[in-house]
Amino acid sequence: MSAASDLRVDTYLDHLKVERGLSRHTLEAYAKDLGRWLTFLDDEGRVLDDADGTTVAAFLVKLAGDGLSARSQARYLSALRGLYKHLVRERYLREDPTALVDRPKLGRRLPAVLSRDEVIRLLAAPPGDGPREVRDRAMLHTMYAAGLRVSELVNLELNALNLETGFVVPHGKGDKRRVVPIGDFAKEALLDYLRDVRPGWAKPGSRPVFLTHHGRAMTR
Template sequence: MDTRPDDPLIEAFLDAAWAERGLSANTLDAYRRDLRKLAAFLRQRSGGTAGLQAAGRDALLAFLAAQVQSGLSPRTVTRHLSGIRQFYRWLVRERRLDEDPSALIDSPRVGRGLPKALTEDQVERLLAAPDCDTPLGLRDRAMLELMYATGLRVSELVGLQQASMNLERGVVRVLGKGGKERLVPLGDEARSWMQRYLADSRPVLAGGAVPAEVFITARRAGMTRQSFWHRVKAHARTAGIGTSISPHGLRHSFATHLLNHGADLRVVQLLLGHSDLSTTQIYTHIAREGLKRLHQQHHPRG
């Protein structure tokens, strides 16, 4: 499409953006492409009579809608809108335009990305990574086992208090988001590792102190989210899965693996402490993908 009538205006904006904000060549090229596409759309829509400076809010909305209808993702359309907003703000600052037609346009809602879950083999390798002959290694193994067994959030895990644990009954009382309390079963494996940690490792780390937190550092203080994440990354590297882990990787894996093995979605919702079932449903997409891969690999007609 012919885009030349608005090119001088676009180039003036790009020169200003480079001089004032130091934008990269890639960003400037993206802005140029997006603005040329908009200019061509506006001229086609108006029969060749309207350019960028004549665009109103409705015309910009029509352009964005056309991008969505053409199959572009909300994230890409949001990028288009970002450049368009910068352009019209510049026109107003330069007094080439009285009002910014993009000012009252909301960005398209960008869907939440699917959480990254580990495979069951990766989980086993991660759990086996800490050196359990050391107090810190045994603590880390217990934390990883507990997180995978219960699906706790990192903040819930490091915030666990001694009074929250009931190993005899095999449950942990968790204070979640919004002060909501829930009881989560541990499972035999996690309970066994917790018993070992509390009997053999925690007294050494506490050194006579009586901290309220279940998981403590060598300084006799409770673990922080940052210190836990640092330890997880180190163990992930040892296990050879350094690029596959996220702070909530074991929580995501807990939910996904439960669904893969036939757990009811509402039960998983209760275990995760989600107030809204739609938050839990995001894991069904991952579970379905995993089941499809298993079917393709193992079914004779997969």
């Protein structure tokens, strides 16, 4: 583990203690969360200074794989945001790698007309294993897991997917891009579609993820 990384985290914790007057219990929680981040960086062969948005997203995916809830993942991301904002403010770094990473989706409130079981059935639909059904399931799971607008979903391109790590980089309003971790269900649905369906529809050089059976990009 990098001594420089450890020192910068310790300096940040001192800042929280002196400038913000956080309690010992809260500081210990921050130290534990940031320590887990440093361990992850070390395992990945990285240090605090060269982490980017992709690294942060991969960390959140790792936390999800370890069984942490979306709320716990959001807590870790909040700790990282505080650390990196401090490092940028103190001019240790130029850019904040957490800036483009979306907060993990907490149990979003759904319209009252839909029960939890109905949402589960919706995500399982449409039934069948035909090419269109496989595509539509991938679209539903991706849209729900990443909290995408329809326009962001249909405009996803292949280079916006990193399914090995488990995140997408949608192109949002104002030409903004952000890194969004997705869960295993969405990842598996996308892999099924990309492996079994899209190759039979895609024309050479086609970049959109989701295509019609004629090989054209999906529209809203």
